[in-house]
Amino acid sequence: IDAYELFAKLPKAELHLHIEGSFEPELMFEIARRNEIDIPFATVEELRKAYDFSNLQDFLDIYYQGMNVLQTEQDYYDLTWAYLERVNEDNVRHVEIFFDPQGHTERGVPFETVITGIRAALEDGKSQLGISYKLIMSFLRHLSEEDAFDCLEQAKPFLKWIDGIGLDSSEKGNPPEKFARVYEDCRGLGLKLVAHAGEEGPADYVWSALNILKVDRLDHGNRSLDDPELVVHLADRQMALTVCPLSNLKLCVVQDMKNHPMRVMLEKGLLVTLNSDDPSYFGGYVNDNFKALHDALDMCVEEAVALAKNSFTGSFLEASDIRGWH
Numbered sequence: 187i188d189a190y191e192l193f194a195k196l197p198k199a200e201l202h203l204h205i206e207g208s209f210e211p212e213l214m215f216e217i218a219r220r221n222e223i224d225i226p227f228a229t230v231e232e233l234r235k236a237y238d239f240s241n242l243q244d245f246l247d248i249y250y251q252g253m254n255v256l257q258t259e260q261d262y263y264d265l266t267w268a269y270l271e272r273v274n275e276d277n278v279r280h281v282e283i284f285f286d287p288q289g290h291t292e293r294g295v296p297f298e299t300v301i302t303g304i305r306a307a308l309e310d311g312k313s314q315l316g317i318s319y320k321l322i323m324s325f326l327r328h329l330s331e332e333d334a335f336d337c338l339e340q341a342k343p344f345l346k347w348i349d350g351i352g353l354d355s356s357e358k359g360n361p362p363e364k365f366a367r368v369y370e371d372c373r374g375l376g377l378k379l380v381a382h383a384g385e386e387g388p389a390d391y392v393w394s395a396l397n398i399l400k401v402d403r404l405d406h407g408n409r410s411l412d413d414p415e416l417v418v419h420l421a422d423r424q425m426a427l428t429v430c431p432l433s434n435l436k437l438c439v440v441q442d443m444k445n446h447p448m449r450v451m452l453e454k455g456l457l458v459t460l461n462s463d464d465p466s467y468f469g470g471y472v473n474d475n476f477k478a479l480h481d482a483l484d485m486c487v488e489e490a491v492a493l494a495k496n497s498f499t500g501s502f503l504e505a506s507d508i509r510g511w512h
């Protein structure tokens with residue numbers, strides 16, 4: 187059995203996945219056609235060619251444009267179902283997915299339409315594919331605190347369907363503390379808390395996510411390595427980091443996969459997990475991320491097994507379920 191086959195067979199959880207970032211061009215064209223919306227690209231190939239980014243903002247511009255074709259509950263169902271069918275092939279047994287309500291409600295799509303479609307597919311994924319799930323609502327950090335509170339108000343009737351909140355979009359200039367009060371309220375509501383930090387932003391933003399937002403898990407966190415004291419703190423606390431190698435490469439967070447810090451993170455005792463972030467835009471799903479690290483860093487079986495195990499340890503599953511996967 188070769189390494190790729192072994193990675194593919196390992197049961198895995200995916201903890202960092204933007205459902206709008208799993209929107210494959212073929213499905214985008216199909217939904218655009220049925221909604222009679224124009225896409226500013228003639229073909230699937232032309233669209234894929236535009237997926238060439240030099241930083242996070244480059245990507246975000248095209249990511250928000252892509253989600254504009256989503257309008258009906260069926261659209262959100264189809265998007266989510268396509269992702270689940272795809273990762274079922276990668277032996278992903280548990281998913282904790284993000285959605286960006288403000289990217290939809292801003293355009294006039296009701297919050298209810300978005301969450302009902304996504305949830306229906308997640309429920310079908312559980313019953314038909316055996317994939318368990320948690321749903322994480324992300325606030326767009328380039329928008330205001332007031333907008334985030336407004337989003338939270340719209341979410342209130344659906345809180346029983348929402349397990350946690352996240353913070354994504356343009357990191358630099360939008361530090362975690364901008365959302366301190368929103369996070370405090372969400373904590374009071376019993377929601378799990380995660381936030382993107384240290385993707386492009388400095389290690390200081392990771393400290394703020396920990397100390398001010400009081401996150402239960404960190405998304406990316408690459409720049410933590412700039413601060414040795416922070417690394418020790420994260421390792422001591424066994425704070426889970428959701429790392430995304432293909433994303434890091436596509437957004438130039440790392441210049442070459444051979445420089446990816448995954449091995450260093452493992453060596454420093456960090457609880458790192460491997461995730462795809464926006465697989466349609468970054469060139470691969472979870473197993474492709476395992477492959478990429480194998481090819482670039484010669485990642486060994488022990489490291490891959492540790493990452494797969496960490497994906498359950500770092501999840502929001504119950505302790506008894508986590509033990510079942512270990």
Ligand code: ES4
Pocket residue numbers: 204207242249354355356382385433463464
């Ligand atoms: C994202 Cl890679 C990344 N970073 C920040 N925000 C995002 N939203 C979707 N993908």
Ligand code: ZN
Pocket residue numbers: 202204354382405463
């Ligand atoms: Zn992300």
